[in-house]
Ligand SMILES: Nc1ncnc2c1ncn2[C@@H]1O[C@H](COP(=O)(O)OP(=O)(O)O)[C@@H](O)[C@H]1O
């Protein structure tokens with residue numbers, strides 16, 4: 001067993017975590033099959049292999065003391081022989097990667113998932129959707145992210161047009177009338193559990209677009225979100241990080257409530273903002289837990305903060321298909337405190353290529369400035 005810390009997944013989340021581990025003086029080894037992933041530039045530390053490659057996993061675990069992951073969409077079976085060294089645990093990975101298990105777990109422990117029905121593989125999803133009632137959203141049980149594998153079903157024609165099969169079967173959900181989306185990251189080691197401030201998340205085309213801090217929702221609701229996030233982390237016995245995504249909205253029954261949408265046992269896209277907005281970033285928090293270094297409570301710096309996503313569309317609007325971005329517009333935005341470009345070589349629409357963080361006097365101004373900055377980058 002080596003002394004390094006392992007990361008399964010070398011996307012931007014894995015990269016920022018690796019940077020935090022660097023700063024604690026820890027070596028990292030990363031498994032990442034995609035040669036255009038952000039971590040591919042960390043030569044020497046990257047094993048270019050698929051996550052189900054048993055030989056590569058053997059080599060990886062011979063070099064690392066513990067390993068974590070930057071996505072829950074990993075095959076869990078090949079990791080079983082190394083379960084004792086996964087942080088969070090294999091069980092946490094299994095529950096959070098499977099929408100059906102996740103929702104069943106939440107309901108069983110007294111949390112509030114969105115009203116749903118599980119449709120196992122091979123069962124007739126179309127009949128199940130009509131029986132569940134429309135409108136509904138059908139989500140593939142396994143493998144979805146950024147709205148992929150989801151079908152919004154408003155009319156019987158939508159039901160007829162949807163695919164019959166999905167990885168792991170389907171979960172049908174009622175469509176909430178959404179007011180706000182929130183997320184809360186819990187950092188939990190043996191002795192302590194802390195929550196980060198609650199993030200307010202604005203999505204576009206099912207992809208996180210802006211994260212705003214402090215969240216512009218009732219403090220009592222934020223307290224509830226923190227308590228639920230801590231409760232879920234405890235119920236799952238998470239070591240490491242757990243991000244809980246929430247909906248504030250009203251269901252078919254007319255009840256307005258805080259619903260748990262989904263769980264991500266890892267650093268999260270909405271937590272990028274913590275690198276500037278908080279005394280401890282989500283990446284530093286996980287790096288400390290993985291390294292056995294004490295963790296202190298993350299606190300929010302004063303002011304309003306906003307993280308804005310930079311999708312491939314921004315590069316395409318500049319007539320570039322990848323590489324550096326023309327950042328000359330930054331001159332007029334001294335309140336943009338950071339731009340982070342992930343180094344992916346190929347820009348595609350909706351591909352997450354970078355992000356930036358704005359600090360302003362309040363959250364609403366920060367969000368407005370983020371929109372204005374991105375519009376300028378896109379030449380609008
Ligand atoms: N039941 C629902 N009611 C209303 N909007 C939803 C519902 N489920 C998903 N959405 C919208 O789609 C987005 C992505 O869905 P989510 O379940 O979080 O999947 P992903 O794994 O792609 O993030 C959510 O952030 C939300 O904006």
Ligand SMILES: [Mg+2]
Pocket residue numbers: 245262
């Ligand atoms: Mg989501």
